Amino acid sequence: MVARQSQSLDGTWDFRHESDADWRQAPVPMPWQAAFADLRQTSGRASYRRSFSAPALQGRVAVLCFGAVGYFATVRVNGQELARHEGHWLPFEVTIPADLLKADNVVEVDCLLPDGNPDTWEGAPFAEIPHGKQSWYGPTGGIWQSVTLELRPAHHLTHCAIHADLATGRVDVALELTGGTAMVEILDPAGKVVGQGTSSTIANIQPWSPDAPALYTARVTVGDDVTTHTFGFRSLTTANGQMFLNGQPWYMRAALDQDYYPVGICTPPSLALLEDQLRKAKELGLNMLRCHIKVPDPRYYEVADRLGMLIWTEIPNVASLTEGSIRRMRETMQGILRRDGNHPSIVIWTLINEDWGTRTVDDAAHRAWLKAEYDWLKAADPTRLVVDNSACIPNFHVKTDLNDYHYYRSVPERRAEWDKLTAEFAGGADWTYTPFGDGERRGDEPLIVSEFGVWGLPNPDEVTINGAEPWWMETGGTWGDGAAYPHGVQFRFASLGLDTVFGGFDAFIRAVQWYQFDNLKYQIEVMRAHPSIQGYVITEFTDVHWESNGLLDMNRNPRVFHDVFGRINADVVIAPRLDRYSAKAGETLRLAPGIATGGKALGAAVLHYAMAGGVSGQVAIDATQPLSMAESGSIDLPVPVLSKAQTADVELRLTVDGAEVARNKVTLSLFPNRAVPSITLHVPDKTLAERARALGYVLADRDKADVTVVHGLAEADIRRIQAGARYLVLADGTLKTNGNLRVDGQDREQPYMPVLDDVPGIPRSSESALPNINLIARHGTMWRGDWIAGFSWIRRKGAFAALPGGPLVDLSYDRIIPHHVMTGFRTHEYAGAVHSGVVVGWVQKPAALIAERRVGKGLLVASTFRLCTDAPGVDPLASALWDALVQTAAQKGSAS
Structure with missing residues (x-):
């Protein structure tokens, strides 16, 4: 017998869309919309084919493994149909009969991506398939994840599900085999065997966390078939309105991640890029990414497991709730659990985002379905938190583990609204839950502002593709009443004479990125001043095509504030808290800073403050429990006599035993004594x-x-x-x-x-x-x-x-x-x-x-x-x- 062998079929395939007269060459994996400029917005039918040479079977089974194909797929080998598959996001396998396989072979994959045309539905209109953000940024069809040919021993493993209990150290391994007997070994993060069998209890376990992503391995041997499967011991639980990671208090500092890429759209270009962007996420102070209404490439989770990042994952949404879409969402979630259930990084599931696909405001049956689906998922995976509907105005929750809500306001334009909304939300506002009496609200669900943020803009010179303007600059025209259309941005800037305002286009880009920072800084400070709010999700981690509210641009370039953002997106944050940001000479400005703690207690501390004009001092801060707010009392700042109006920074530093644990600043506009113009x-x-x-x-x-x-x-x-x-x-x-x-x-x-x-x-x-x-x-x-x-x-x-x-x-x-x-x-x-x-x-x-x-x-x-x-x-x-x-x-x- 010969062990399992894998051969990549990624690379160049023959391709023909139904609108093509002839075959052309397409890269796999990649949606055809990313590969061909003339097919950017096309759905419909397309075909792929390529030849491959197969090694001698030597008693093994040949299996074609598809990472994901959108949306319907028909697979033929050497002209014989072997399988049909429905579903955009998840893997499927096709066994090739031994008598069909030759030395030289041809595999063909026919794809169908439904759209609004009834002629292409085949019983599954676009509105009733889990499509996610394809309705925003354009369709993605075809072979968009890797294809491999595996030769496996006749007796081999087909699935391994691992449940690791942090409280007891017990590891239970559920296996699916084609035959034979399996041997299971559990290896600790150093590679030492610490357990054997499908049920083991591990001593001295190392919990997995973003700070210490300790990964264990289950090694499964079925005859000559040897596979390895990583997992971790971790838990995320809630109690009394708070969250606990591995039993310790935890504050969520997350960003929405739509997992889109400059060239491949939903296909990441490399493992190196996934690693690089995660390192940048950690530099920004993030401890979670909310992977938004999609199922990512499996390497996304592998990197999160290995480098340490918590993940909140959501089912790709449909547009209408029917029997067909209900079945497909359930099947998608079952597939997610099967493919991704072992990843310790994944700690939260979402069923619906912002009522997309459901109509909870208008339909009691939809609310009943949502509640039942929550109960099903909690039973299917009791190890993770479940959100029923990640809500926004005017929709709401029915039954959920987290009371999360989305709202967007920019400052200074709508500062008062942001403050009032946040105060109401922090006070347990009724508008977050169904008003129809059919919800189940415990009352201690942690409060999470799960979407907020504001746009900056990337520098167009830094988001090029092969030195040229990216194709997506021509998209977005139907969004935001035309405000989301990027192409021609430099021309419009010049036409409006804005260079005389900003000193040039590059200076304008820097200014609007600092505007984005100032918005996020203020909004985070307001949220942190309310201890009942236990976390937030910034919209968003990276720009996505025309949507420009990312902490990184589409090419993963940092914003101008990258190096300082971690000061406000941190476990311990100084919230300055003042009523107004302008004052005149001779006045006294009153600051009321609060110290927001995250997952760890804060010892007795000292808050230092300093402002131009020689104003400085310090305030003692009492020791503070985790997930709390320490009050400093008020600080009076006398405004010095000035010769002209100017801005001035109030620098704030928090130290414990002389070591700095937090830093912040607030910028004020200060004015001299006023001289009235001699104008009647x-x-x-x-x-x-x-x-x-x-x-x-x-x-x-x-x-x-x-x-x-x-x-x-x-x-x-x-x-x-x-x-x-x-x-x-x-x-x-x-x-x-x-x-x-x-x-x-x-x-x-x-x-x-x-x-x-x-x-x-x-x-x-x-x-x-x-x-x-x-x-x-x-x-x-x-x-x-x-x-x-x-x-x-x-x-x-x-x-x-x-x-x-x-x-x-x-x-x-x-x-x-x-x-x-x-x-x-x-x-x-x-x-x-x-x-x-x-x-x-x-x-x-x-x-x-x-x-x-x-x-x-x-x-x-x-x-x-x-x-x-x-x-x-x-x-x-x-x-x-x-x-x-x-x-x-x-x-x-x-x-x-």
Whole structure:
């Protein structure tokens, strides 16, 4: 007898899509959409073939092993059909009859990937197959994982399932054999035999964890067939709203990983890349990856086991819940358990993501199915946690081990919303569970913010494929109202004159990546300030095609903040906690830092603080239990006398016995004592006039004032501007307008006949009336600031040069950030007439926040910043921006 032998059939195969006239060459493994530019978005039918030489069987069995083929596969050898397989994600095997095998052979694989065309369904429409993110980033069909030919002894192992119990050290091994008798040996991480038989109890076990990924091996011998199978002793349990890894408190610091790659889409290019990206994940402070609604290449888990990374895995979603899709999801989960059940890195399963494929809000039967499926999976695998529906607004949980929820808000645009949502979630909000009385909530499920984050952007020069723009730059146009379309990003940047704002495109990329960091930093600090929240999942680990919220880009290049991110994504974190981020000379800023502990207790510590101007000190911190928040009390920071406005960092360091255990900083905008510009104002609105007077301005009659300040314009105002007046419009939403800056009505356009309603004429566009500027509420639009970020900027020139900070607005703006944007500006106007604006995603959807426009002989300056949020003088940034706007409106020759 001769032992098991393996021969790779990876490489070049003949390939023909149903749209092809002739055969061509395709790489295997790789989806055909990744291999061929003309087939990027195709589904349907395709065929593969290749020849192979088989060694002499010598009494062995020849088995073709397919890692994964999408979605239906028919396998023929030497013209004879041997097997049909359904399923995109999991392996299958085909035994080749001995009398069919020759010295030279041909294997053929016919594939079918369903789409929306009923002619290609074969009983399985795309909506009813587990497809995952193929509905987002495009289809992936064909042979996308490795193919091998194995020659096995007639009596051999076909499956090995291992259950290792950390509490007792007991190892139970379940085997499936074609015949014969098996011998099992258990080897410790050093390779020493420490147990024998299908049931063994191991002494002095070494637990597996991310910090110490101790792997044991089961060596199974069936005659001449010898195979090895790694496993580990570990547990992840919950109690009293907390999580425990191997019995010790544990805090989740995870990132969503969609497991997409630059060239192969879902096929990783090499083991080396998988290892490299996992090392980078650990550098970023991550202790878990949430492998998102897909089943990855098995090497993904092997690397996680070996290098030490916890994994949260999910069933690829369907789009509609039917008998067929229910069966396929169950079969997929059974296959996942069979293929991946031995991996100690996998600790959580998810059944449904965000109600995709189910309709829990509307259908009681779906909620009942979800609850039953949770019970089935817990019974099938009691060693792992199960999430029923990883939820987001408006859906919810029915029965789950983790009370996890997704929400996205960017800061400073929506800081107040982030704070309120997080506080409600931390308080055990009712909206995370079914309101229909059919759920089972224990009340102690750990709270996890399982998706949050905001976009940065990669540098296009660093995500090339073979030196060229990647094909995916032409995708994303249907997402985010067009904001997710990458191609032409540098052209749009240049066309809008943004180089005069940022100093060049590369500087812009660095700025938006630091914006992403500042968002994640703030949001993590807020979550860590609530000890009831036991972890989070950052969206996401890497960019995916047009989706640019990764901690790494698509090519696994780090963001600019890579080396410092681990300070905030750490087990122990200093949460600064302050109400506002701006102050003026002579004021005292009050900081209330908290110290969030993770999995380990913190001994008596010292919090050190220091700020420019010689302000420094330290505060004693009592010893703190794991998964808790230690309070430092308030720290008063006197703002020094300054000659000009500037930013200043408050450095925070935590030490225990002199050794640093945590570091953080908070950046403030500081202002000198204010000098009121010698500009007279006419302010018709009484409330606005009182604010101007309180800010120190001299008010005058309209014909004697330098600038008129209003919230909105009427016809009389337009006539005054045309005659030479200068106006500042604070278009902050105080007054109801007609979708522009005008508060007066406007007639419809000709022809005067009923068209779609009872009012004659065609409605005028809001831009058609002078000053030809639209005013649009951000709420409900892509300018709002959720998942795809809007990058709000101010050109630091003229009167605005005195404002502290960089081109992008920061947290000091959270009280005045606009709730409205202005459109109606031509591209060239963004290079000068627009002083502050916003672009969304890949530099799309430009809009103005501060702009000037010549109207006749006069000048109009309009701003949507909310300068009236606080009492006059309370927010020094609001005062400084008011002054800059007044100066811009009054400055002679400033009109574009």
